[in-house]
Amino acid sequence: MPLKDLMAPFYVWKRAFEKPYTTAKPIEERPGAANYRGFHTNDLDLCIGCGTCETICQNEAIDMVPVPGIRPKPGDSGLRPMVDNGRCCWCALCVDICTTGSLRMTNEYIWVSSDPDVYRFIPGTGDNPWDHQELGYRRDPEYHLLRLERSDMEMLDPEQSRQSFIEVVKGYSAEQARKEADRCVDCGICVATCPAHMDIPEYIKAVRDGDFETGLRLLYRTNPMPATCGRICTHRCEDVCSVGHMGDPVAIRWLKRYICDQIPEAEYAGILRDETPTNGRKVAIIGTGPGGLSAAYYLVKLGYAVTLYEAHPQAGGMLRYGVPSYRLPYDQLDKDIDYILSLGVTIHYNTRIGREAEFSELMEAYDAVFFSTGLTEPYGLGVEGENHPRVLSGLQVLEDVTHDRDPGVGTQVAVIGGGNVAMDAARVSCRLGAEVTLLYRRRIEDMPADPEEIHEAQTEQIRFVTQAIPVQVTDAPTPNQVTIQWGEAEMVPDEKGGRPRPVLMEDRMHTETYDSIISAIGQGGDYEFLSQDYADRIEIKRGKVVCNQHRQTGIPKLFVGGDIANNTADAISAIADGHQAAMGIDRFLSG
Structure with missing residues (x-):
């Protein structure tokens, strides 16, 4: 062995008198870097419990769990992530994928405990000293694992x-x-x-x-x-x-x-291979809108003989007679309807209950009755002169167009309202060659119409006049026209925290003349088909029929759904009501 190798260990001793390079107190003197990936923290109020962090974690170190004080609500599952630091590899993919940016990692990395269970914790619950730590890893605002832009339509x-x-x-x-x-x-x-x-x-x-x-x-x-x-x-x-x-x-x-x-x-x-057994019981459905058709589909699959009654010559309810074909082509509506009817559902067209058939007859002939007749009675403008012959109903205009009838709106039209019926009536009038002005008593952001309907109406050159309150309708100087007086509105904050309310400014009035005024400020239900003895036994509150969670009214065999019984007034809610009613009817009849 060379002498150099024999003497090498002795050279180490000269290091004993040099200043050491180690840190005497590493726990106290070595904080993590400003962007270090340490222990997790979470903004519980910003988090929606979507679970993307749990899904992306390759080590299964995250579980979504309930947290006391946080309840599920629309857009929030009510769950929050629990992190197992025994499994975590500090890759930070959970932070990068977090859809709200609530999950972060602090620069704290030292945690000493003899209890292994403490290393499974819910970030942000306030139990850990780093929960409010500002330093640590965050996703760069310009960096995303997801594509944020929707595919162009x-x-x-x-x-x-x-x-x-x-x-x-x-x-x-x-x-x-x-x-x-x-x-x-x-x-x-x-x-x-x-x-x-x-x-x-x-x-x-x-x-x-x-x-x-x-x-x-x-x-x-x-x-x-x-x-x-x-x-x-x-x-x-x-x-x-x-x-x-x-x-x-x-x-x-x-x-x-x-x-x-x-x-x-x-x-x-x-593809669907729907089976339609027979249980010997019969159900009548009044109305062939989305609620009635949905109930028919699920009832016939449960074995019931289903008969639909429709006042119009075609099925679909407001989907056909209230939604223009440029939004819903009728061949697509028929695609849904025809399949439901193909399962053995019977339908009587041009049959208005209370006229061609009595409601009491249905109640006697069938084991259960479901009605989903929608909101078909337009509200009046509530101003002097509203019964002028040139004041048209938005619903009637839309129905005329469905039937290929000319609604006779003219070339200068004012539409009153801000909901979907108002937008459809305005856009239909535009397609019939009219210049259209839409008057609405509140602001655009207050309109109940779907945002895309509002946007498309604006792109189609419909003139929007907001904060405009109708005051009076009178004869125009020329025949076949009508004059409307309206005043500007001031938006006054609501004392209870609701949306601002419009208040008429009587010194700021306008008078305009049109070929027609289309009223589309809402509609209510028509209950004339109910004979009095039955009407007295069901509860109607604020224009809506009251029912239980099974869509059952105060009359045990009578069920209700759709716009006439819920406050959302949209097709998907009516479909859900129809499904729920079918389950309720089956529960009632099967015991």
Whole structure:
């Protein structure tokens, strides 16, 4: 062995007199770097419990758990992440994927305890000293694992759309649909908000996989009118989409439509394979809107003989007679209706209960009766002169157009209202060649119409006049016209914290003349079909029929649903009511 190697250990001793390079108190003197990935913290108020952090964690170090004091609500599951530091590898993918930016990592990394259970904790609960630590890892605001922009939807040019009743929205291509489906994080927050509780993540997965048959079966589990809802649903699910906290919400409605657009109606029966047993009991349904059709579908699958009664010559209710074809092409509505009828459902058209058939006869002839007759009685303007012959009902204008009748609106039209009926009446009048002014008593942001309806109406050159309160309707100087006097409104804050209320400023009045004024300020229910002895036994509160959670009225065999019984007044809620009523009727009749 060389002498150098023998002497090497002795050279180490010279280091004994040098200043050491180690840190004497590493726990006290070595804080983590400003962007260090240490222990987790979470803003519990900002967090919505979507579970994307749990899904992305490759070590299964995160579980979603309930937290005392936090309850589920629309857009919030009520759960919060629990982190197991025995499994965590500090990769921070959970922070990068967090849809609200609530989950972060502090620069604290030292935690000494003999109790292994303490290392499984719920960040943000205030039990740990670093919960309010500002330093540590955060996702860069410009960095996202998800694509935040929605896939573009091809639409008719506004100039083209205002000249025809061709469908405005053209739908997704295969590439667009797959790209949009890829944006879904599979959190399921949307399911609780959907009135029908559709399995949204699963049917979006079906789009991603190109498995449209599975997608169709998933749709029909809770919604037998998917081609319709894929076009006109109010899509409250998108309002709570977790991806929408960072960018555009996933286009859930358009993906539902995409599935139905891929499958011809002739193939529905073979794909769905719905069985219709017979149990010997009969149910009558009054009204063939979304509520009545939905109830019919689920009742016939339970074995009931179902008979529908419709006052009009075609089925669909307000979907056909209140929604223009440029929003809902009637062949798509018929696609849904025809499949339901193909299961053996009987329908009597042009049969108005109380006229061609008596309500009492149905109550005697059937084991149960469900009615979903909608809101068909327009509200008046509530001003002097509102019965002028040139003041038209928005609902009547829309029905005339459905029947290919000229509603006679003229070339200068004023529409009063801010809901979907007002937007449809204005846009229909525009397509009939009129210049349209829309008068609304509040602001645009207060309008109850769907935002896309408002936007499309504006792009079609409909003139919006907000904070305008009608005061009086009078004869015009020229025949076949009408004059309206309206005043500007001041928005006064509500003392109870509600939306500001419009107050008329009497010194700021305007007078305008039109060929017609279309009233579209809302509508109520028509209960004339109920004979008095039955009407006295059900409760009607604020214009709505009162029922229990099974949609059952005060008369045990009488059930109700749709706009006439709920406050949301949209198709998907009526569909959910119909499904719920079918289960309620089955519960009532089967004991």
